[in-house]
Amino acid sequence: MKKADKLLIRALKGETLKSPPIWLMRQAGRYLPEYRGTRAAAGSFLDLCYNPMLATEVTLQPIRRFGFDAAILFSDILVVADALGQKVGFEEGRGPVLEALKDGKDLAQLGLGKFHQHLGPVYETVSRLRADLPKETTLIGFAGAPWTVASYMIEGGSSRDFSKAKSWMYGRQQDFAALIALLVEATSQYLIQQVEAGAEVLQLFDSWAGTLAHNDMRLFSLEPTRQIVANVRAVHPEIPIILFPRGVGAGYLDFAEAGVFSALSLDQSVPLAWARDQLQPRVALQGNLDPQLLVAGGRALRFGVGHILNRLGKKRFIFNLGHGIVPETPPEHVAELVKLVREGAG
């Protein structure tokens, strides 16, 4: 172990630490007034993602304010769909809106032809961040996992029951397999470029993995993410990769047993003692405070933090939320959380 390793890297390597590293999903976002200021100046949400100067600025805002141990590239999982040639937009209060893929013909219009050119500004943001971040802060690059991105591409946006995406999965198996394969290839290349631009750790978000039956979860969440890890590690053998297969419940065991992920990010439903006994011996863990506790603050927050620290503790653990920060979160509660984690509350 090199003395110079940053705290997050040391946690991923299995060192016993005084207190775990902390960063929060969606730590750059609407709960911060300075974010809302930059966002208003940027034009559309995608304009912000593709503007290296502004995307760097919003990534740095929470680091300046809270001194998190990691900064995560400000971007969106759907830039991959956008860069493959699908029309992607974001509507206030509605979230992402895509021109949904209807069939294999729509799918055939997509491709890697202009992929890296399109994503050039993202790679530039990564480079700028690597230069601008404090030396103790780890830079995390990220992408959406194939099933989650595919679900938006087929549904055309958020979904309640994923009926269109699953109608591909079950009824257009070849088209669905082709889409997943395209996303595995695109996502692998995208992440490799992020590493080359300066990302030190990667995270894959499979936000909708928990909507799948277990067998489909193995086929369409575990397998594609495992392939991406293999592809990225073929070029960068040492790169740590964290996976967030949200909502998979006991299926977290499958991901732990796969033996390829550097860490698993846990949603808040995962029982802490179970995670400690069944998962942590095999893989580092990240999580899993209920984001609504960060809205509540006070005693409830202190209790929740202590509960997690007592169980998942000081080794192979990164403190985070079970899902992203919500806009109503008071920034002073975030400051309080960082203090609690560093003091080892509980």
Added chain:
Amino acid sequence: MKKADKLLIRALKGETLKSPPIWLMRQAGRYLPEYRGTRAAAGSFLDLCYNPMLATEVTLQPIRRFGFDAAILFSDILVVADALGQKVGFEEGRGPVLEALKDGKDLAQLGLGKFHQHLGPVYETVSRLRADLPKETTLIGFAGAPWTVASYMIEGGSSRDFSKAKSWMYGRQQDFAALIALLVEATSQYLIQQVEAGAEVLQLFDSWAGTLAHNDMRLFSLEPTRQIVANVRAVHPEIPIILFPRGVGAGYLDFAEAGVFSALSLDQSVPLAWARDQLQPRVALQGNLDPQLLVAGGRALRFGVGHILNRLGKKRFIFNLGHGIVPETPPEHVAELVKLVREGAG
């Protein structure tokens, strides 16, 4: 064991069967043309729930068509909130809309004063069903679990992140505890009356249990449902009670260990081999086909059914979905499913 026991009761008692009993959550519903006909004649959705003749009719429709082993009372989990004095409505395409509870003062307006009078038509529906159902069909009564019903009462409808309900849970602990206690009492009484009207099995739906951190899940899903079971069994010691704590993942272990539920209904994310090894030795199971497989039909459906039957099999098992039937489901796929399960597909 009495020879006269119905198939569903025999499964709950742990008998080894040739094939498992089958019924489906939301088996009476919009996917059936005859339901849409009755629904159109009924007025509002709640009018249908409170009309014993029509509610009986829609409950019987899927039994006539498919010969399921159980009929579940046609009603809605929110009639309890309605009967406690909260204004509840349903809007097409939007779901339930309630006059949300803002604070303890709103809560103090609710009470059990007119509760049973209000729910009289539901009890009458149960009586009619018991008289009208084929002798081999088990009649299931049901209610929502306290956390799930409370979340609608505080949020005023469906929610994405349960921020209002959790702001009570974390910041208005006394009001929240009072609401849960009221719902435990009301739900216990409601279920006792359903048994007295003729329900042979009860099911509690905790549809949003999976949104809770594990510790909160124990406090606000496991504890209240355990109390309801105790209250109902104090009057009807033999009544089987199935719980559906949707999305709790590895938390299903807690419910199995509680030792009070007759069966646990599994959502589709639960790994079958894990459920067989960790849960089924302790409790009967129900589930967990992805409802979208029933939309897809064909080979994918056959494979999914075989997969479940091979693992959860012939003992302590009730075939069902992992969530309710969706409106796009072709009725002929449901008929095919019943055939597959009875033939032991796979």
